[in-house]
Amino acid sequence: MKYTYLFAMSFIFLLLSGCMYPQSERSENQIPNEEQLAIVQQAVETYREEEGGLVPIQTKDSDTHIFEKYLIDFKQMLEKGYLSEIPGNSFEQGGVYQYTIVDPEENLLVRLIDLQTTEQIRSVNVRLDVFRQEHTYPAYGEKITDQLYTVDYEKLGLEKAPTVKSPFSQADLPIIMDLNGNLYIDYSYDLNQALEENDHNYKEGDDIRYLLVENSPFVPAYSQPYTVKDGQAVFMEEE
Template structure:
């Protein structure tokens, strides 16, 4: 089906520059000159070409094994050790974790048409930290630190009850302030509904079946995967999260 868009149903998030922290240290002596706060198009092209060449010659993908329970957008990390050792790449992307940067490089569509995408380590770390605080609050108080229900099964976070400041995280897609939610499971999520909605507006002719996970739009039209996200479905032309 074709996605139709109603412009007044979502407010645009405030535009802001993406804030990224660099990981200290470097696991390898050689890196390229791309920025470690973003992922350059050149880096994406180089890694894509390397994994395709490796796959064509070896018959397997140069990726780390992953547990079957891991979300598909967090699952298969590029194995730079293999690519560098066997000279499929000469230099590591400086934006990659292995090159001292702030992104994991992942492979999606591993069984059909493998494609390289990037995952923000900074966002992963911040959500993991917040998850620990939420879990500690629940263990001590016997309930989740939640306030308003914004979607069925998803609430905003009661930072005041936890005596912490709300983290100012920015969307890897729009640069706007990212809304954080807690699902019924107690899991902390970044809400990508606004980002998905903007992709729907920008690509109104893209055909997406109702049963598809709408995060597909974010991955298809950007170099990044959504970090710590729920799945999304189309309900009345709006992206709605679900666990």
Template sequence: MPKRLFIRVAKRFIAVRRLFLATTIFFIVSILLSGCLYPGRDLPSTENISEDLERVQKAVDLYVEETLTPPVREATWDAEKKITGVPVDFSLLIGRYLVDAPKSAYERGGRYQYVLLADDETFIVRLVDLTLSQSVMDVQQKVYAYQQRTGRLPLGEPIIHLAPIGGAGTEDAAVYALDTSALGEAVKSPQSPYSSYRLPLLITARGRVYLDYALDLALMKERAGADDASVLQGKIDARWLLIHHAPFVPALSLPYRFEEDEPVIVRE
């Protein structure tokens, strides 16, 4: 991994690390009991995620082959949904293509949302880890509360200032590390679904909270193959590298591209 990238990501993470080392371990059960995200009360086992994913992919393939349409409620993919996917509509699959939705699925109380991505001429099934969504939602609420109290945003170290498009204003184009110490309470960075690292928290000049996948992208680059040439050359969004080599989509992320072999945030 490039040394300067590691140093840069480490700097983003220092403030969060100081806080979470002093806090207790984050329990997913507490999220479930809050009832604000999951329909079920217990987390299902994730040991068979690969089997579940393969089973749903086969069902989707058969459905598309027979109907010529993907099994989703909204068959439109804007720029963001091309990366985050569109939720699979299990009601279109259960009965003829599946006995039931997997236990790992949100619809059955699981922690994952199964989504479809349009990749060239095929549809691929991937997972959104909803614990990431819950974590960012919690932090976003703290940011809003801080802004209401102080009239300011908890902006930390500036990460990048993105060039405006078509003469648009630049106030929403700056990205910063989130100054978690300014929030006045412990804020824990969520666990990455791709590695043993935690995901640093980012914030835009308009107060939107995102997750930083730069380190995961740098690590995943080591697994890249010939099919990833367009990604490594910076021609397409670098997040496709994560999608092609792991079962998860990079939830709540900003666009990245590889520049000089390093993943950098860009404005699409």
């Protein structure tokens, strides 16, 4: 059965000092809260209805990753009275989640970006930057597709391949890179699990990342497009 939640990248962390979040790291700020998500979802829908189709989002560059492109602007919502307070688990309040809107023109789903994955990506990026200062190429590992590679963790001085903790399954997901050295998370494990556990109509050529969005409170941040082939999640090849 497909569960639809009324839930909800992302801020690049501005601090390299070890202070990951702007306020306290209370445990209640570190977990998704269904009630908070539902309140924000309703508030965003009301905002669009009463503001002539506009949605309360922060301004981002046009080439921003699709799941990070429409971050909710809580300041607007507070000033106009659509919310009485900012969710306690949001980044703005010291939590580990960024609230984002998926498809603001159609479904207007509110979802969460897990900023703990952002910190893990950032830590690898710091090592990559050091490597680039000494070499003219990124620390490529094994080839995955024509555009994607694993990270050569030994070149970065790491003891093992870098991973992030999945907000969907809590599994350790690999960090991969493209030809330009940009880092991504490989969500193959989560997507294959979602394909198996949920009814869907996705076919080869469709972007199946939305299967995760439809069935959880999160979005797959730092992801590449995936499709389905022979029942399995595969990276969508660039044409």
